[in-house]
Amino acid sequence: GAVVSQHPSRVICKSGTSVKIECRSLDFQATTMFWYRQFPKQSLMLMATSNEGSKATYEQGVEKDKFLINHASLTLSTLTVTSAHPEDSSFYICSARGTGPNRGTQYFGPGTRLTVL
Amino acid sequence: ILNVEQSPQSLHVQEGDSTNFTCSFPSSNFYALHWYRWETAKSPEALFVMTLNGDEKKKGRISATLNTKEGYSYLYIKGSQPEDSATYLCAFRYGGSQGNLIFGKGTKLSVKP
Numbered sequence: 001g002a003v004v005s006q007h008p009s010r011v012i013c014k015s016g017t018s019v020k021i022e023c024r025s026l027d028f029q030a031t032t033m034f035w036y037r038q039f040p041k042q043s044l045m046l047m048a049t050s051n052e053g054s055k056a057t058y059e060q061g062v063e064k065d066k067f068l069i070n071h072a073s074l075t076l077s078t079l080t081v082t083s084a085h086p087e088d089s090s091f092y093i094c095s096a097r098g099t100g101p102n103r104g105t106q107y108f109g110p111g112t113r114l115t116v117l
Numbered sequence: 118i119l120n121v122e123q124s125p126q127s128l129h130v131q132e133g134d135s136t137n138f139t140c141s142f143p144s145s146n147f148y149a150l151h152w153y154r155w156e157t158a159k160s161p162e163a164l165f166v167m168t169l170n171g172d173e174k175k176k177g178r179i180s181a182t183l184n185t186k187e188g189y190s191y192l193y194i195k196g197s198q199p200e201d202s203a204t205y206l207c208a209f210r211y212g213g214s215q216g217n218l219i220f221g222k223g224t225k226l227s228v229k230p
Contacts, residue, residue, distance in 0.1 A: 003160075004160060009158075036220075041222065043121070043220040043222045043223070044208075044220040046217055046218070093161075105163060105166065106163075107160070107163070108153075108160045108161040109160055110158065110159055110160045111160075
């Protein structure tokens with residue numbers, strides 16, 4: 001099956017720093033990538049959708065200037081949490097949707113646990 | 118607000134037991150229902166995508182049914198094994214193939230040897 005990698009798997013940072021998370025589709029081209037966030041005991045919540053080469057579409061309540069998304073190629077999307085604060089501590093997980101046989105199916109990365117001190 | 122409910126929240130069974138979970142979703146504007154299996158520290162793995170009312174799908178000891186008119190899906194595991202221990206997520210896709218996925222909180226299954 002299709003594989004999506006995510007890096008890093010875990011990051012601890014000081015308040016005020018920026019953190020970049022990478023999401024890669026390893027064996028297929030992902031025209032669309034999704035970024036989700038999960039708080040403890042809650043469901044995965046969609047933050048934004050990005051299409052290769054265009055600006056991301058953010059869900060209501062998600063600050064686009066704080067969560068910068070770049071989808072520069074068909075295999076890579078990055079999420080940068082700028083000036084992170086303790087309330088940004090969460091589990092971030094990306095998902096990629098492909099073309100052809102992979103069209104319509106979303107494949108997930110393993111997620112990134114962010115802890116902001 | 119679209120809401121997907123899963124029950125129970127967690128489940129502990131003995132090896133060999135059969136078990137089932139429920140996913141409830143809005144019955145309007147339905148496009149597809151997805152089931153994922155999510156082991157700790159791994160990526161959620163797609164189990165089933167179901168689109169038609171009355172659909173039944175099977176993968177080994179795991180099967181799922183779908184009722185779009187009343188808005189529920191059941192996931193069954195026959196003869197649970199310790200390796201079945203995981204969180205099972207369902208997600209509702211609405212509005213078409215490009216619609217977003219709305220996730221439930223998952224059912225965490227623990228199978229004791």
